[in-house]
């Protein structure tokens with residue numbers, strides 16, 4: 001008799017993580033704390049939720065059936081045994097009260113599931129003292145308590161916490177796999193699916209949202225247009241651009257991540273003209289920059305962009321920081337004529 005194939009996990013990509021977690025359940029070696037690390041929109045939350053479903057599924061297999069009551073409650077994020085952290089205020093940090101709420105939540109017996117699970121998002125944005133509030137829960141966890149930490153960057157997480165977590169690093173999903181799923185699961189037109197998968201840099205969360213909301217792609221196009229126009233701007237014009245950009249930190253944070261992806265493409269194209277650019281719809285401009293700029297100018301622009309991106313969470317003088325960044329960008333006075 002041919003065995004029926006086990007149910008698939010509701011996740012795009014991340015096959016390695018799925019196999020690892022599934023084996024953990026099969027072998028009965030579930031740990032009390034997991035750390036899912038990876039860039040924004042890569043799928044950390046989806047993997048954590050699917051793992052929560054698999055652990056609590058009434059079918060009792062190692063994969064979530066996605067049909068039973070527990071699977072559905074977790075998918076809808078409406079189980080009384082599931083806790084989601086809330087970040088607070090404009091600083092977007094996870095306050096210590098929220099950590100204490102999570103610990104108190106995990107101390108109680110499950111109400112309707114096998115496990116009680118707390119999912120703490122953006123954990124790298126938690127102050128060290130607040131992180132330490134988790135230690136007691138991590139050292140003496142009740143048998144039914146599970147803690148899933150999600151973070152973009154583990155360097156901000158205390159070593160004691162790290163040492164008590166099973167870490168899973170999620171990497172970008174192959175754009176071909178992502179495009180296929182956007183077509184199959186979300187009925188995207190083939191060409192649009194390929195563009196969004198590529199531009200997202202293999203981040204399913206962004207690609208799916210961009211499919212449902214055209215504003216996301218428009219924001220990205222704006223960010224790139226701004227960068228392109230900056231290239232032919234004088235010093236004085238760049239100061240004016242910096243002043244405008246500094247008015248909205250949240251939008252600028254996103255702009256900066258697109259600039260980083262753009263400069264990365266320029267650098268890779270300068271090294272290898274056959275490189276498949278992430279910003280595949282900008283091929284003409286990217287190859288022009290790769291050809292016209294010196295290697296060290298490109299590296300300097302990319303490094304300055306990355307550096308500001310890392311420092312953005314700090315309380316810095318944003319306008320000044322953007323001025324410094326824009327002045328680190330090379331100047332090609334005839335750029336718009338060359339690229340069009």
Ligand SMILES: [Zn+2]
Pocket residue numbers: 053056057058059064065066067068069070071072
């Ligand atoms: Zn189920």
